Amino acid sequence: MNLAEAIIQKNIEKHPLKSAIGFKKKNEGWKELSWKKFGEIVFKTANALKEAGIKEDDKVAIYSDNSSEWMIFDLAAMSLGAVTVPIYSTNNAEQAEYIICDSEAKIILVGDQAQYDASVEILQKNDNNLETIIVSKKAVWIKKEFNSFYLEDFIAKVSPEAEIYKKELDDVATLIYTSGTTGTPKGVMLTHGNFIKAFDAHFEFFKFKNFEEELSLAFLPLSHVFERSWSLLCLYGGARVYFLEDPKNIAKALEEVKPTMMCAVPRFFQKIYAGVLEKAEEGSSLKKKIFDWALETGWETAELRRNEKPVPFGLKIKEKIAEALVFSKIKERMGGRLWFLPCGGASLSPEVTRFFESVGIHVTVGYGLTETTATLTLFPFTHFEHGTSGKALPGVEIRIGADNEIQARGNGIMKGYYNNPEETQKVFTEDGWFKTGDAGKIDENGNLTITDRLKDLMKTSNGKYIAPQQIENLLTNNNFIQQIVLIAEGRQFASALIVPNFEFLHDFLKKNNIPFTNWEEIVKNEKVNDFYKQKIKELQEHLSEFEKIKKFTLMPAEFEINTGEITPTLKVKRNVVLKKYADLIDAMY
Incomplete structure (x- = not known):
């Protein structure tokens, strides 16, 4: 079956x-399209592509920020039996060219001027x-x-x-290029069956109830x-989806759209x-007491519901x-209105999931890769274990x-890497069995715990192994730390290289009468x-001595996507950062 048809x-x-x-045009409010109108535009686009x-089986690329046109183009290509090739809107011309050449894409949808200019440059060459x-x-x-051509025309x-077009479940629906935290991006072949199953x-x-009444806000890149x-x-499932073009506007969009569901990454x-x-710490002692009492109450009820036990009337x-x-x-x-939030991309600390569960928002932590059509495991509504990545989906088998x-x-495992049998093998x-490259363990109840990326596991000169992700998570749960790379x-x-949360650091400077000059000087300031x-000493109090960060360097600016230091889903490209800041790192030793 064709995914577009499904x-x-x-x-309709x-x-x-x-x-x-739903979508928002510049200087206008949010607008919606009915299924009938949405279908008509998808079919018109399919006919125009034809x-x-x-x-x-021709390849059609999308090089754009999130938009209704992104999804329309995607479904139009698939309805023709063509293969969609997403390219991150943040990719530069060289990265986009690699994907266009490797995938042999014939047509490309672009969103803004930079993406258009890069595509014109590629079009003029004869090697694609x-x-x-x-x-x-x-x-x-x-x-x-x-x-x-403008899409409208x-x-x-x-x-x-x-x-x-009728498609078999094993026919390729899309090529998604891995973001390449290490090595050259590879085109992951996902089929119509991968998605549908x-x-x-x-x-x-x-077993959702009334799923058709749900509303999701798409703010992470659709290219992922x-x-x-x-x-x-x-x-x-018949729910509505609103598309947010600029993720920096997420706070405002949440207030305007009032979604009921939304997927997000741990940093969110x-x-x-x-x-x-x-904010609770800054409040009066009475407000702090009320906050602590509320959290304790929420946690008590959340635990009973997690274990499917009745909540006493008094506790209600x-x-x-x-x-x-x-x-x-x-x-x-x-x-x-948010009540259900799938979380993926990296691990999330148990204290964070417990907090949201206490508040009454179910964060369903999951685990998966591009090569597995996203989800392998995730939290169910009940009997999940905080600190794990949940249980395997039906039709998925996991082993260590x-x-x-x-x-x-199982169901979501890719067909292979496009034109790359060696890497597939x-x-x-x-x-x-597909080898994920991640280390983990499974408990007696089937809950998977990720210990770390096998490639990221670090061995000190003293022979001790350190899993960096857990320590990095522990520190970035704090308001004053935006990003961290453990060495x-x-x-x-x-x-560690530590990027401060500059907003909170600015408040600290004011409170401590430290005059602001520029961030280059501030991160070298002795008081800071x-x-x-x-702060780091307090946060890593419970770590083993060999895991504790002994020295750190504060960075004057965030790691950025456009400098290649992080992926579009905010994962640090460790190799890039270690190479780029080798002198700073060596100076700590």
């Missing part, structure tokens, strides 16, 4: 006038298949001599009636498997958690008071192989470094 056709027949997607020469550039925004200045004169497994796992899979799953939860705790009354006095205010900052490596097989065992491989002790020394 999403569009099914929902079921509820044609119900809202399907007229432009796109055939079954790129023929046509489609532009989603009229604000972009285009050169028609380079076979460029591209689809203006074609029919809204289209025939969806994974979606069905989620609905079987959660996590947001794309989640947004497609929502549409597959850490910032809210740290912000709430900081306390919970309502806690909701009115504390929890409702926390939820308001997130739009007021050599060197404690997590291995998987490397990640599969002889008996057909220990081959060294006699652990050190003493403050961080004390």
Whole structure:
């Protein structure tokens, strides 16, 4: 079955006038499209692509920020039996060119001027298949001599009636290029069946009630498997999806859209958690007592529900008071209606998931990779274990192989890497299990715990192994630390490059009468470094002596996507950072 048919056709027949997607144009409010209208635009786009020469199994690239056009183009390509190739909007011309050449994409949808200019540059070269550039925004200045069209004009004169190409479950639906924290990006081949079976497994796992009434806000990049899979799953189940173009506007969008569900990465939860705790600490002793009491009450009720035990009447009354006095205010900052939040991309500390559970928001921590159509394991609604990555989805098997490596097989496992049989062979065992490259363990109840990336495990010169992710998580749960890179491989002790949370550090400077000059000077300030020394000492109090950070360097600016230091999903490219700041690191030893 074609994934586009499973999403569009099914929902048009079921509820044609119900809202399907929402979007916001510049200087305008949020608008919606019904399933009928959404379907018409998808089919018009498919027909226009067909007229432009796109055939079954041809590659169609999308190089754009999140938008309704992104999803329309994606579903239009798939409905034709073509293969969608997402490119991160933050990728530079060289990175985009690699993906376009490797995938042999013929047509590309771009979002803004920089993406358009990069695509024109690529189109002019003779070493690729790129023929046509489609532009989603009229604000972009285009050169028609380079076979460029605005999407609105591209689809203006074609029919809204289209025939969806029949596909087998094993046919490729998309090529998603790994973000390449190490090495060259590889094109992961995910099939129509990978998506459809994974979606069905989620609905079987959660048994959602009235899913069609849910509203999701897509703010992570659709180019990444996590947001794309989640947004497609929502549409597959008949829920509405709103697309946020600029993730920096997330706070405002939450208030305007008031989503009920949304997928997010650990940093999103850490910032809210740290912000709430900081505000509670700054309040009066009475407010602090009320906050602590509310959290304790919320935790008590959350634990009973997690274990499917009845909540006594008296505790329910306390919970309502806690909701009115504390929890409702926390939820308001997130739009007021969020109750279900899948979290992926990295591990999340148990104190953070416990906090959200106490407040009444279920953060369903999950684990998976691009190569596994996002989800392998996740928290169910009950009987999950904080600090783990949950249990395997129906149709997924997990085992622990050599060197404690997590291995998987089942519904979501990729078909392989595009045009790369050697790399494909490397990640599969002889008996057909996919090797994740992550280390972990499974408890007697089937809960998976990730210990670390096998490639990231560090061995000190004293022969001690350190798993950096857990320590980095521990420190970034604090409001004053935005990013951290732990260093220990081959060294006699652990050190770190630390990016302060500049907003909170600015407040600290004011309170301590430290005049602000510039961040380069501030991060070298003795009082600031003493403050961080004390903060780090407190945070790592419970770590083993060999795991503790002995020295650190404060960085004057955040690690950025456009400098190649982090991926679009905010994962640090450790190799890049270690090489770029080698002198700073050596100075600590």
